[in-house]
Amino acid sequence: MAKKGRVFSGARPTGKQHLGNYLGAINNYVSMQNEYDCIYCIVDVHALTTVETTQDLKQNTLDMTLDWLAAGIRPEDSIVFVQSHVPQVMELHTYLSMVAQFGKLTDLPTFKEKVRQQPENVNYGLLGYPVLMTADIVLYKTDIVPVGIDQAPHIEFAREIVRSFNYRYGTKVLVEPQVKHTEVLKVLGIDGKDKMGKSLNNHIELATTPEETVKRVREMVTDPARQRKTDPGNPDICNVFTMHKIFSPQEEVDMINTECRKAGIGCVDCKLRFAANLNKNLEPFRAKRAELAANPNYIQDVLHDGGKRARTIAEQTMVEVREAMQLP
C-alpha cells in the first residue's frame, strides 16, 4: 500500500508510560502507521536539557520502547530509534543554529516556561532546543509532524528555519514540514485537577497489575458535591465518567450517565466498573508486553536496527546539506 508521506515524532524517555501518554500520543502513533511512513524517535539528547543525572536514561528508554511496541508500534514498518544514535543530528543542529535567530528563541513560550521552572539550570541546550528539534525533523525529510497545540509554535519556527536555510544557500534540500494537528484530548490525572503526569504522581501506568489499577482508580477524585450515595451526581464534571466514555461500552456509559444523576449507582460501583473495563482493554497490551520483555535483547535489537535505518537516511540528507552549503 502506498503511504501518503513521512511522519516524524519524538518523545522524551520518561520511562513506563501511563494512560495520558497512551491517549495523548501512543495510540495516535499506532494508527498513523497505516497511512504514513513513520519515524518515532526517543529524544534522549533533549532530555539532557532538564535532567541532572543520566543514570535513569537507559532504563527509561527501554521501558518506553517496550510500552510503544506492546501498544502496537510495528518496528518492521516504522523506524523506532534513539536520538543520540544518529550523530548527524548534532551536525545539522550546528549548521541550523547559524540561521536561527536568538531573539526568536528567547521569545518561544516553552523557553520562557523552562527559565521559570528551573532558573538554576538555564543552559545553552535549553535555548537551542527548538533548533535541535528542527534538525530532528528535517534530517529525515519529514513531510508531516503530528503535534498538540502547545508544540505548534515550535513547528512554525522549524518552517522558518528551513526557509531561511534554503534561501541562504539557494537550495531546496530541506523540506518544510507540515503540521498535522492531532486531537489531543486532555487527560486529567486521578486528582481530577491537573493533566496526567508522572511528576505529579496522578497517573495510571499502562504496564501495572490489574490490582494496582483498581487501587488507583478507587483513588480518583469524583464530583465533590456528591457527598452521599443517595445524592445525585453530575457525570459532566466527573473524571471517572470521562474515562468511562473512552474505555467502557456505549450502553454502560449511557446507563451510568442516567443512573449517576438520580443516585441509582454509587461511585464505588462506577469506579469498579471502569477499572474492570480498563483492565480488559489493557489485557492484550500487558500480555504482549510480558511476551516482549521475556527476551531481554529484543528491545535493544529493535533500537539498534532502527538507528541503522535512521542513520542511512540521515547521512544521505547530510551529504546533500554539506554540498548545498558548499563546505570545502
Add this chain to the structure above:
RNA sequence: AGGCCAAUAGCUCAACUGGCAGAGCACUCGUCUCCAAAAUGAGAGGUUGUGGGUUCGAUUCCUACUUGGCCUGCCA
C-alpha cells in the same frame, strides 16, 4: 571584571551569642464518608550547595569553589 546578598525536608521558609536542625504545604497511614474530596489525628521525611580550615563541638565563624539574584564597571 569587581562588590553585596542568598543556598537548610519534594516546595516555601525558621533555628537568638557556636551547644540535640523545626514549622506550613505536599507525601504515607488512620478516623469520617458508597469512593474520592473536604475536615481531623498520627507518621515518615536531612551528608544544612561542594571542598578545606578554626573549635571539645559548626546550619552558625574563616577560606576557596559552584549556582542563583541585585548593584557597579569595562567593551561596543
